[in-house]
Amino acid sequence: MQRFEILDKDAMGRICRIETPHGRIETPTILPVINPNIPFIRAEEMKKFGAQAVITNSYIIYRSMREEALEKGVHGILETDMPVMTDSGSYQLMVYGDVEIKNSEIVEFQRHIGSDIIVPLDIPTPPDADYATAESDLRITLEREREAKELLKGAENLLAVPVQGSTHPDLRRFAAGEARKIGGDIYPIGAVVPLMDAYRFRDLARVILEVRSALPVEPIHLFGCGHPMLFAMAVALGCDLFDSAAYALYAKDDRYLTVYGTKKLSELNYFPCKCPVCSNHDPEELRRMEKNERERLIAEHNLYVSFQEIETIKQAIKENSLFELVEKRVRAHPNMLAGWRQVKHYWELLEKADPKMKRKFLYTGIDSLYRPAVRRHVKAIKNVELPEEVLVSTDFGIYANIYLRPVFGPVPAEMLETYPAGHAEIPEEDVVEEEALKAASEALMELMNSHPEKRFKVYVSKVWMKHLQNLPPNGELNVLS
Known part of the structure; x- marks a missing residue:
């Protein structure tokens, strides 16, 4: 059976289908954590928020309701027909140092x-x-993953x-390569919750990118990621699945999730959301x-906003505008911006994944310089x-062989109607960031150096002068009046 299919791509993000014994999961998506011993929001209720699958802890079930689980099955205990992923107790192993199994x-x-x-x-280091x-x-x-692979030979269950x-x-990177040799259906990245809790997004991005370098196609699950402000960046870096109990844990502390960060209920005068919770109540109520x-x-709101962000991301992938979305979202926190900028150290990986043709290029700031379209x-x-x-000019009213544009640099006249430079929306040169002018100037000089036998007459407005x-030696610089 074909268990995994990629439907759409943008950046390193994808819309995928994963087939399971209890139905199809379309990614990117979140698997809300369900604790079978502490009913809060039931598994079946998760559908109304947008959940297609849930995750629960098999070690807790083993310790507290083993016989019932063996009789009813995990779907019977949770009272759902959705796909269910079960963690093994690794979280307890990380917290308590040992598990009795x-x-x-x-x-089994x-x-x-x-x-x-x-x-x-697994051992979460x-x-x-x-x-x-x-x-x-x-x-x-x-060793344990190889053992699991052997134990599940012939079984219909998927192996993470x-x-x-x-x-x-x-x-x-080595672990990801070895995991691929073992041959799973999903590849979770583990032990990263402390990085997210400490806002160490640079380290988080580096971990994801190293794993994706060794697993260029396979489904990636980011364990413990449940804050909507992280989803767009994580998807663009190559993650497909997320899980978290954040929706409930944050709610217990009166914390209200948004795509721009976390708000305390005590600080809110108005709800910046129109989900059913926020539409029918105000903060004071x-x-x-x-x-x-x-x-x-609050937990319901946290789920609504999380799944709404997933839908926003999927639409961005469909429209090939995921870069634009991420470049907006990462400005929610300086450390997220630092995390996203790790992509410049993984050019080849990003270039291989990102579609070569798109409808438009919308400049949102200096981070747009890191897109594969510019490099290509x-x-x-x-x-x-x-x-x-x-003849090179920054004035489109003058006939030239090449036009100089911020970000892209030299754009041959015959490429003015083609993607990306011809389909780019960029601010006027006198308001665009200096880095965009500098990058474009360097690209022009690189072109001139690659054609030393040609003579370049360059006509630019004053804002370009310091960069050129x-x-x-084969160039002549002139200022447009």
Whole structure:
């Protein structure tokens, strides 16, 4: 059976279909965490928010309701017909240091209770662990994943093969490569919640990109990611699935999620949202409610806003505008901006994934310079045939062989109607960031250096002058009046 299919792509984000024994999951999506011992929002109710699948903890079920689970199955316990992913107890292992169960036992238990996606008992090595510890934990994790693969031979359940390695890039990439050899259906990136809690988004992005470097196509699950402000960036970096109990945990502390960060209910005068909760209540009403009722409503809002962001991301992928969305979202926090800018160290990976043709290029700031479309344009113009004397101008009212545009640099006249430079919306040159002018100027000088036999006459407005003072010998610089 074909279990995984890519439908649409943009940046490194995708819309995919994953087939499970209990139905299809379309990604990107979130799997809300359901604790079977503490009913809060039931699994079946999750559908109204947009959930297609949920995740629960098989170790908790094993410890507290084993016989019932073996009799009813995990879907019977949760009272849902949606796909269910079951974690193995690795979270408890990370928090308490040990669990009273073997890997083989918990894998077999997940199979017997009918989990759609089974997770072995991996070792979640926390960030900043010393190299020897991370390497040792990883070796045990890989052994357990190989064991799980053998135990599930012939089973219809999907196998998740977690990728560990702490914050050591080479270990993360090695782990991803080994996981691919084992052959799972989904590849979760584990032990990253401490990075998200500490707003260490640069390290988080680097971990994701190292894993995606070794797993260029396969479905990636980002364990413990449940804040909507992170989804767009994580999807653009190559993540397909998310899970978290954040919707409930934040609600218990009166924290209200938005795509721009977290708000305390005590600080809100108005709700910046029109979900059913926010449309029918105001902040003061919620503050006056009993705690249990208030928690429930904030949790519902947190789910609505999270799944709304997923829909926004999917539409952006369809429209090929995911870069524009991410460049807006990462400005929610300086550390997110630093995280997103890690893409400039993974040019080749990003270029391979991003579609070559799109409808438009909308400039949103200096981060637009990192898009593959810009890099591809600069490469492509080197192969354009040029006359002996090349006229370059920033004024589109003057006939020229080449026009100089912010961001892209030299744009041959015949490329003014083609993507990306011809379909780009960029501010006027006197208000665009200096970095965009500098990048364009450098691209022009690179073109001139690659054609030393040609003569370039360059006519530019004053704002370009300081960036073009050191033209190559085959260039003549003139200022437009």
